[in-house]
Amino acid sequence: MHSWLEAEMNRMVEQLKKDQSIDGSWNYPFDTGIATDAYMIILLRTLKINDEELIKELVARILSKQEKNGAWKLFYDEGVGNLSSTIEAYYALLYSGYCTKDDKNIKSAKQFVLSNGGIEKSHFFTKVMLALTGQYSWPNFFPIPIEIVLLPTTFPINFFDISIYGRANLTPILILANNKYKLRTKNSPDLSDLFITRLRSWDEEFVAWNRSIECRSFLNTIHNGIKALIGFPNQLHALAIERAKKYMLERIESDGTFLSYFSSTFLMIFALLSLGYKKKDPIILKAVEGLLTMKCQVNGHTHMQYTTATVWNTSLISYALQEAGVSITDPVVEKANRYLLSRQHVKYGDWIIHNAHSYPGGWGFSNVNTFNPDVDDTTASLRALSQIVNKEPFYYQVWDRGMNWLLSMQNDDGGWSSFEKNVSKKISSFIPIQGAEYLLEDRSSADLTGRSLEFLGKYTRLSKRHFVMKDGVNWLFDHQEKDGSWYGRWGICYLYGTWAAITGLVSAGVSSRHPSIQKSVTWLNAIQNPDGGWGESCKSDIKKKYIPLTSSTLTDTAWAVDTLVSALDKPSQQLEAGIKYIIEASNKEDWTTHYPKGQGMASGFYIHYHSYKYIFPLLALSHYRKKFLIESKP
DSSP, rough: HHHHHHHHHHHOOOOOOHHHHHHHHOOEEOOOOTTTHHHHHHHHHTTOOOOOOHHHHHHHHHHOOOOTTTTSSTTTTTTSOOOHHHHHHHHHHHTTTTTOSHHHHHHHHHHOOOOHGGGGSSSSHHHHHHTTSSSSSSOOOOOOGGGGGGGGGSSOOOOGGOOHHHHHHHHHHHHHHTTOOOOOTTTTOOGGGGOSSSSOBBBHHHHHHHHHHHHHHHHHHHHHHHHSSOOOHHHHHHHHHHHHHHHHHHBBBBOOTTTTTTTHHHHHHHHHHHHHOTOOOOOHHHHHHHHHHHHETTTTTTESSSOOOOOHHHHOOOOOOOHHTOOTTTTTHHHHHHHHHBOOOOSSOOGTTTTTTOOOOOBBBTTTOOOOOOOHHHHHHHHHHTTTTTOTHHHHHHHHHHHHHHHHHHTSSOOOOSSSSSSSGGGGSSOOTTHHHHHHOOOOOHHHHHHHHHHHHHHHHTTTSSSHHHHHHHHHHHHHHHHHOOOSSSBBSHHHHHHHHHHHHTTTTTTTTHHHHHHHHHHHHTTOOOOOOHHHHHHHHTTOOOEEEEEEHHHHHHHHHHHHHHHHHHOOOOHHHHHHHHHHHTOOOOOGGGGGOOOEEEEEEEETTHHHHHHHHHHHHHHHHHIITTOOOO
């Protein structure tokens, strides 16, 4: 098996070298299903930008994903289908002009929507999109008043208590809901036949909440804050709208997108239209151009990415290649690391609000990200650069800036979150928005905390007894699930979180014999499949408990194997079976190959990283080889 292991590692290394772009990065698709494809069609038709070639290509991809029952799914084992995804696809296909209500597949999609509750039961974001394009009525009462953007950060509840991802999407929504803006065209399809009842607004959803104790407490706090502001109500309201607009415009990236997210840019375009901007305004046209740059090819079809994962892919791949034995002087690694150097942040972002004494130095996720660094991309980039720091003095400053930013971002509870520090007020419990926990909050998580500890413990000189390490370790101990696993915020889900937590704990100096680690190993062994692999369903994210997949996947198995390599003193039968699965399944091509392994928002969208089939198997095999085949030799 050892020769097969070497051969498989060499195959993956050569494939990764072949796929590198000219600038040193890797541009594997950030595949989030058909939602962004549908929204792009709707946007182009609404703005009367009739790019027929692109629209036809997006229609083809959407149709290729339709199930036999007429529905669309977010992931393979979701069940009969996803209501919101089906509504979005149905709408886009009709709006494209290349499908009609008489088409058999459109009829079956309509039947699925009606048999599953109609538009009334769709997701919050779907309803927002339908409202701003004139297919649904805005509620008379919106749960967050726009004046929240005026409240000072010292106030008990304020705009910056919401995560930056939440602010990016909520800011244009607040403007749109305030203006009750809608834009229909003469070619807008009629979706009235997708309603079950005569209800054309989601007012009723907010009625019960509006009478609740939580609502009164939340709204009273905000209204009391607004009353404390100096100015007349109408002036404050106008000032809030202007402040919200300014917030968006000041965070437009060089490509024209709002913080490089598809959803926030889509919403910003309509918010600006609601404020009187013309469709041909340079800001709007540039935003559309920015979205168009996110176009990619997935299995022969055109897909609109939610964002690009270029920095994430490049940092992970550079590190994986180095772990596999590729020299830091190899041109592939040199080019990758030069690319990463060019993407270190020098601007102050929103993170400074809760971390006022630090300087820029982190890395963001996408190729154009300059405002919004995150902890995960920062540790990943520093990990990729770690071997070269002592050889190239130029890298010292880069390293120090990145390290200082990372250490400054540790939360007061000892853990690390994604984008901001101490944005952990449970504001989502007060607001009736689906997925609010993910949209509005940025709490410490096992994956971010574990990966930060793994980096600090293995690639820096920080003492294992340092309070930073101790606090992170204690946070992980305190948040382990009863079955021995950890929940991972940005991956699917318990396998991902457990991998990050265990590798972090071991790197931070926790003994593999510690009860917490032993309990986790027992859990991993218990959920291994008969074929030697592991597989976890996206349902885990929705149910908030581990849900096994019906089959093993390469990425899940790699996470489990890498966890066992880190936790065991010698190879176990389960570990060897996992290694064998990785080697034998490397060329497998079926639905498991494309199964999402990342999450954006529970029941909202899931991510298939096309790079993961190389990155994590390569890392697992490399770590296994180093620990049990090289270091164990006499």
